[in-house]
Amino acid sequence: MSTISDVAKLSGLSKxxxxxxxxxxxxxxxxxxxxxKKAMEELxxxxxxxxxxxxxxxxxxxxxxxxxxxxxxxxxxxxxxxxLAYKKGYQVLIFQSNGDPEKELSYLNLxxxxxxxxxxxxxxxxxxxxxxxxxxxxxxVFCNEYLxxxxxxxxxxxxxxxxxxxxxxxxxxxxxxIGYCTGGSLFESDGKNNDRSIGFQKALKEAKIxxxxxxxxxxxxxINDGKNVAKEVISMADRPTAIFAGGDEVAAGIxxxxxxxxxxxxxxxxxxxxxDQPLAELLEPKLTTIRQPVNEMGEKALELIISILEGRxxxxxxxxxxxxxxQRGST
Amino acid sequence: MSTISDVAKLSGLSKxxxxxxxxxxxxxxxxxxxxxKKAMEELxxxxxxxxxxxxxxxxxxxxxxxxxxxxxxxxxxxxxxxxLAYKKGYQVLIFQSNGDPEKELSYLNLxxxxxxxxxxxxxxxxxxxxxxxxxxxxxxVFCNEYLxxxxxxxxxxxxxxxxxxxxxxxxxxxxxxIGYCTGGSLFESDGKNNDRSIGFQKALKEAKIxxxxxxxxxxxxxINDGKNVAKEVISMADRPTAIFAGGDEVAAGIxxxxxxxxxxxxxxxxxxxxxDQPLAELLEPKLTTIRQPVNEMGEKALELIISILEGRxxxxxxxxxxxxxxQRGST
DNA sequence: AATATTTATGAAATCGGTTTCAATAAAAAG
DNA sequence: CTTTTTATTGAAACCGATTTCATAAATATT
Numbered sequence: 001m002s003t004i005s006d007v008a009k010l011s012g013l014s015k016x017x018x019x020x021x022x023x024x025x026x027x028x029x030x031x032x033x034x035x036x037k038k039a040m041e042e043l044x045x046x047x048x049x050x051x052x053x054x055x056x057x058x059x060x061x062x063x064x065x066x067x068x069x070x071x072x073x074x075x076x077x078x079x080x081x082x083x084l085a086y087k088k089g090y091q092v093l094i095f096q097s098n099g100d101p102e103k104e105l106s107y108l109n110l111x112x113x114x115x116x117x118x119x120x121x122x123x124x125x126x127x128x129x130x131x132x133x134x135x136x137x138x139x140x141v142f143c144n145e146y147l148x149x150x151x152x153x154x155x156x157x158x159x160x161x162x163x164x165x166x167x168x169x170x171x172x173x174x175x176x177x178i179g180y181c182t183g184g185s186l187f188e189s190d191g192k193n194n195d196r197s198i199g200f201q202k203a204l205k206e207a208k209i210x211x212x213x214x215x216x217x218x219x220x221x222x223i224n225d226g227k228n229v230a231k232e233v234i235s236m237a238d239r240p241t242a243i244f245a246g247g248d249e250v251a252a253g254i255x256x257x258x259x260x261x262x263x264x265x266x267x268x269x270x271x272x273x274x275x276d277q278p279l280a281e282l283l284e285p286k287l288t289t290i291r292q293p294v295n296e297m298g299e300k301a302l303e304l305i306i307s308i309l310e311g312r313x314x315x316x317x318x319x320x321x322x323x324x325x326x327q328r329g330s331t
Numbered sequence: 332m333s334t335i336s337d338v339a340k341l342s343g344l345s346k347x348x349x350x351x352x353x354x355x356x357x358x359x360x361x362x363x364x365x366x367x368k369k370a371m372e373e374l375x376x377x378x379x380x381x382x383x384x385x386x387x388x389x390x391x392x393x394x395x396x397x398x399x400x401x402x403x404x405x406x407x408x409x410x411x412x413x414x415l416a417y418k419k420g421y422q423v424l425i426f427q428s429n430g431d432p433e434k435e436l437s438y439l440n441l442x443x444x445x446x447x448x449x450x451x452x453x454x455x456x457x458x459x460x461x462x463x464x465x466x467x468x469x470x471x472v473f474c475n476e477y478l479x480x481x482x483x484x485x486x487x488x489x490x491x492x493x494x495x496x497x498x499x500x501x502x503x504x505x506x507x508x509i510g511y512c513t514g515g516s517l518f519e520s521d522g523k524n525n526d527r528s529i530g531f532q533k534a535l536k537e538a539k540i541x542x543x544x545x546x547x548x549x550x551x552x553x554i555n556d557g558k559n560v561a562k563e564v565i566s567m568a569d570r571p572t573a574i575f576a577g578g579d580e581v582a583a584g585i586x587x588x589x590x591x592x593x594x595x596x597x598x599x600x601x602x603x604x605x606x607d608q609p610l611a612e613l614l615e616p617k618l619t620t621i622r623q624p625v626n627e628m629g630e631k632a633l634e635l636i637i638s639i640l641e642g643r644x645x646x647x648x649x650x651x652x653x654x655x656x657x658q659r660g661s662t
Numbered sequence: 663a664a665t666a667t668t669t670a671t672g673a674a675a676t677c678g679g680t681t682t683c684a685a686t687a688a689a690a691a692g
Numbered sequence: 693c694t695t696t697t698t699a700t701t702g703a704a705a706c707c708g709a710t711t712t713c714a715t716a717a718a719t720a721t722t
Contacts, residue, residue: 001443001468003678014702019680027700048444051678053381054707069425070410075401082400082427086434094400094425096413103417112332113380137332223609252613259615278554282583284590284615334708345672350710358670382708385677 002043011039022047053114061091062305063116065107067099067123072277073247073294077122077144080298088306101125111138118305121145139308143301148188153308153317155301162290162323163199163244166272169288169325170242171207175270178204179215179240181229181250186218196246215240226253233269234261242270242331248277248289255283255330270331285329293321333374342370353378384445392422393636394447396438398430398454403608404578404625408453408475411629419637432456442469449636452476470639474632479519484639484648486632493621493654494530494575497603500619500656501573502538506601509535510546510571512560512581517549527577546571557584564600565592573601573662579608579620586614586661601662616660624652 004022008015013032020028021036028036039045049059064081066074082092093116095107104125110116111134118139124131128147134140141153170178186197193201204211214236217229226245230253233239245251251273258269265271265285273280276291300319307314335353339346344363351359352367359367370376380390395412397405413423424447426438435456441447442465449470455462459478465471472484501509517528524532535542545567548560557576561584564570576582582604589600596602596616604611607622631650638645 004680005678015679016681016702017700020701023680027698029700032700046440046444048678050381050384050445051707052680054385054678054709055680056707057680068410069400069413070403070406072401072403072406075403075406079399079401079427083429092427096410096423098414109377113377115380223613256613279610279613282554282587282610282613335710336708346709347672347711348670351671354710358668360670363670379708382677383710385679385708386710387677388710 001048002045004045004047006043007036007039007045010043011035056114058117058309059091059114060089061093061116062302063093063095063107063110063119065095065097065104065119065121065123067097067125069094069096072279073275073292074122076277076294077298080295081120081302084299084302088302090302090306097123097125099123099125101130105130108134108140111140114138117309120301120305122301139305141301141305141308143297149190153304153314155297155304155319155321157292157297157321157323159195159323160199160202162274162292162325163196164203165325166244166274166288166290167200167203168206169327170244170270170272170331171203171209173242173270173331175242176207176209177212177215177238177240177242178209179217179229179233179243180246181217181220181226181243181254182246183221183250184219186216200244212240215243220245220250221247223249223253223256226250226255227257228253230254230257230261234258234263240269242266242272244272244274246274248273248275248280248287251287251289251330252279252283255285255287259284266329266331272331276326280326280328283330288328288331289326290323291326292323296321332379333376335376335378337374338367338370338376341374342366387445389448389640390422390445391420392424392447393633394424394426394438394441394450396426396428396435396450396452396454398428398456400425400427403610404606404623405453407608407625408629411626412451412633415630415633419633421633421637428454428456430454430456432461436461439465439471442471445469448640451632451636453632470636472632472636472639474628479523480521484635484645486628486635486650486652488623488628488652488654490526490654491530491533493605493623493656494527495534496656497575497605497619497621498531498534499537500658501575501601501603501662502534502540504573504601504662506571506573507538507540508543508546508569508571508573509540510548510560510564510574511577512548512551512557512574512585513577514552514581515549517547531575543571546574551576551581552578554580554584554587557581557586558588559584561585561588561592565589565594571600573597573603575603575605577605579604579606579611579618582618582620582661583610583614586616586618590615597660597662603662607657611657611659614661619659619662620657621654622657623654627652 004015004018007018018036021033053059064078069075078094085092097104111119120141120143122144124145128150143155146154180200188194251271255265255271273287273289276289280287280289304314335346335349338349349367352364384390400406409425416423428435442450451472451474453475455476459481474486477485511531519525582602586602589596604618604620607620611618611620635645
């Protein structure tokens with residue numbers, strides 16, 4: 001590896017001038033600039049990002065924290081971010097927190113130590129009190145998940161109306177007994193109902209349908225979880241005629257198990273998912289779901305953080321995208 | 332952020348001594364060691380990885396290059412690597428090459444500039460001539476894909492026998508007209524047949540069945556690709572009675588389209604996939620496939636690269652895992 | 663008791679860049 | 693034709709750690 005000194009020596013100029021050429025400073029004559037460029041070319045020189053970082057320079061690398069990269073929702077989100085970042089000359093570091101607050105903090109520390117210029121948090125495992133500490137060390141933005149009492153820029157999806165539209169659709173189809181599955185719980189860390197459960201309850205309330213707590217399943221994440229939910233539901237004396245699942249995978253599990261047990265979808269049980277993952281179209285019947293515009297969300301978040309990094313104050317510190325309702329065969 | 336100088340000042344000792352404590356050097360008295368530790372504690376000091384890198388120190392971060400993170404095969408592979416790495420105190424940086432040789436090189440450059448200590452390549456877009464240059468800058472290992480003329484450690488799956496067993500199974504079921512889909516081509520960059528196509532041809536040859544080039548489809552990657560393959564196959568006057576697809580997604584596409592067109596699986600067309608992704612069990616009928624032991628493969632690759640980094644010569648520079656045949660309903 | 667070795671410490675150099683500061687040359691203004 | 697401003701360059705300091713080298717004290721060896 002050649003260094004800036006090698007380039008300086010070969011071009012017969014000082015390190016300072018070479019540095020000026022690298023960083024596109026004015027006040028370097030065309031001839032010297034060419035001289036430096038030729039020397040850099042000849043030595044196939046690239047400045048060491050490590051050394052640049054030492055002087056507090058930014059290094060065009062952005063971290064993205066996700067819970068689980070195997071979750072297609074996150075892998076598609078990360079993919080969208082990465083594609084655009086590469087175009088813009090930024091490098092993306094993907095971090096998997098597994099929902100572990102400590103692991104999440106270990107990644108946020110990379111901001112402190114200038115390993116990344118900024119961080120996009122697509123999931124959040126710590127509370128705002130803890131996260132706040134890190135905001136001094138570089139820009140952070142929420143994308144997808146967020147903490148409502150934070151001051152960070154947020155790119156999110158209108159989950160309330162997403163779920164609301166889905167449930168309303170079920171009600172319009174005549175359903176009055178509606179089950180509800182969610183990956184987490186119904187509540188934020190502060191005890192308030194989260195957006196999805198607000199959307200759910202709003203739709204029911206408007207139709208004057210009471211919530212039946214026996215039909216609510218929390219912490220349901222995988223296909224297998226969905227199968228278990230279906231088993232439990234089918235064994236109920238008084239069972240729901242429709243189920244909303246907060247993820248297509250869980251919905252897929254419910255659908256498969258339901259069919260395996262000889263029930264018809266949507267006639268005996270209607271199912272509605274969330275995300276619109278590729279598998280939604282693979283199922284038989286195809287899954288009605290609520291699409292999360294992941295690409296758009298990822299791109300917005302990246303644009304936001306870059307505009308902060310480059311000193312352009314972001315136009316909107318709050319971006320809300322709509323989650324369209326996609327009707328297919330399962331409702 | 333506090334620096335080593337702050338710690339030195341607070342503890343009343345020199346930077347050198349502080350550095351010695353950080354790096355567990357002998358020749359520091361117990362008392363001073365305690366003094367330094369107390370000062371570090373008090374200032375909640377962590378050494379700057381950037382500064383350490385400047386001095387050529389390793390930084391316990393490992394890069395993993397994949398083609399597409401949204402491909403479940405890769406996301407599960409990366410997941411396995413990440414989980415184990417975190418346990419071992421290493422940090423994983425995931426890089427997406429999209430199969431673009433230039434992008435791949437831009438990531439390999441991080442090795443050159445000490446941004447990562449080593450790189451696990453799960454896919455490869457450049458030839459060995461080009462990659463060789465980078466091997467001087469830090470350890471690289473192949474995991475999954477590899478170049479046969481390279482000198483790098485390899486963790487791989489016995490694809491030859493994986494495919495061979497699958498095709499043999501079809502032949503035993505009485506199939507004589509067997510189609511073949513692959514994500515890439517049939518050949519390595521050096522013109523030789525790749526492992527999978529060797530397995531395919533070996534099985535056919537043993538049964539004295541000639542290869543029909545019209546039933547071979549290259550560059551098939553997605554569910555949609557699979558659907559198109561199915562459409563083409565169905566329209567053939569003389570069509571295969573069984574199809575092997577080099578990925579479960581393509582197999583899924585074939586299966587769905589086949590059924591949509593009113594053919595029965597496996598009676599009219601048998602389908603066999605590759606990978607054993609979660610979606611294989613979602614299909615109706617469930618997909619017969621060849622499992623790639625991704626977790627094991629990822630973990631082995633990580634252990635290998637760490638043992639190289641830590642100076643322990645790796646026991647085996649060549650690890651081969653078997654790809655078990657998983658029979659389900661589609662054959 | 664004299665000498666050699668081991669233990670313990672810090673000043674200064676170093677890594678590869680950027681930034682500050684001073685100096686000089688050229689152009690513009692008075 | 694001076695004075696001021698602007699353009700152009702390089703020496704040296706700096707970022708935060710490690711490493712080299714020198715030195716002193718304690719211990720071991722002869």
